[in-house]
Amino acid sequence: MDNARPVFYVSDGTGITAETIGHSMLTQFHGIRFQTDRLPFVDTPEKARYAASRIRLAGQASGLRPIVVNSCVDAGLSTVLAESGALMLDVFAPFIEPLERELGQSRQARVGQAHGMVDFEAYHRRINAMNYALTHDDGARLDYDEADLILVGVSRAGKTPTCVYLALHHGVRAANYPLTPDDLDEERLPGKLRQYRRKLFGLTIDPLRLHQIRQERRANSRYAQLDTCKREVAQAEAMLRREGIEMLSTTHASIEEISSRVLEHLGINREMY
Structure with missing residues (x-):
């Protein structure tokens, strides 16, 4: 059947x-x-x-x-x-x-303990982390002193959803910075990121998959052209390797897996909510 x-x-x-x-x-x-x-x-x-x-x-x-x-x-x-x-x-x-x-104790059967707002401090930590992720999305703000981590990579490599997941499920203040064509042409880590090197983690992606994602956002634009995607990914990966920044491909990885690998590499141990 x-x-x-x-x-x-x-x-x-x-x-x-x-x-x-x-x-x-x-x-x-x-x-x-x-x-x-x-x-x-x-x-x-x-x-x-x-x-x-x-x-x-x-x-x-x-x-x-x-x-x-x-x-x-x-x-x-x-x-x-x-x-x-x-x-x-x-x-x-x-x-x-x-x-x-x-x-040596019987359970107390209470509804909503796993996902209810039973710990106000932890709840507010998640909300503050979410606000941080949103205000520091796509390089909107560059004051990273309070960031727990900063994801770097080309546009549409999966940085924003990963930051939001980290905030919502782990209370992590995650910022992200998109590597622009100007940054890539410099062939070195942007100056605004260098002092935060220990907080950096790179995300990369297969160029063909990136092309498909960008086509959905800006169809037939230079931004979405396959050649553009290939060039940007190659430049970004070369820069991250040269700078000694750990990176992970998001092509076939779930947000949960990406987040776990980022936290493990950076030594951030946070309880999952």
Whole structure:
């Protein structure tokens, strides 16, 4: 049967934890089509019954048993959801009992602890980091004294989304600086960056992929020409190698992987929110 297998990420909170873990598991299975849906804030028996009905109907429509990745902390809600007939995968079950034994304490089942605003200091650190990333995007401001790191690379190499991810998920103050044609023609690190050398990390990209991205932004412009992309990437990579700046290709790397590699190289150890 060629139908997609229905998968539901169900939670009495945001559903982010269930979706993150569930997505990681599903990527291990190739050649199987999945149709995923997130059902957040299923925090009452009524909502659980409605969710179970949706899950059951999806199974009937596809002819395949649905899969539920469940992060509800209330066991009663999980029981109701199980009435859907789906395969139930509780993301907490394998870990809670061993932790309770080791810590000598039963868990306190509270909703929203992973992604709620329970630590105001940490929350404000993330917001401040996000503001920093936005105000120091694309070389808009060059006062980098408070930056934790500075990403450098040609335009559209993935610097901005990486900075935003680092701010939102790690509370890191990440700035980025685009290497312009004038910078590249100088064949050395721009003077405004030299004093921050220890904070620098380079991002590069395959020229053909860069050409495709720039075409979407400015179609048929000199900026987007393949020859322009090839020249800029080659000059940028040569400069970064000459200056001894670590660099990473973003061509086939996810934002999560890029961020982890940047933090590891620069020795920045921040808890993920």
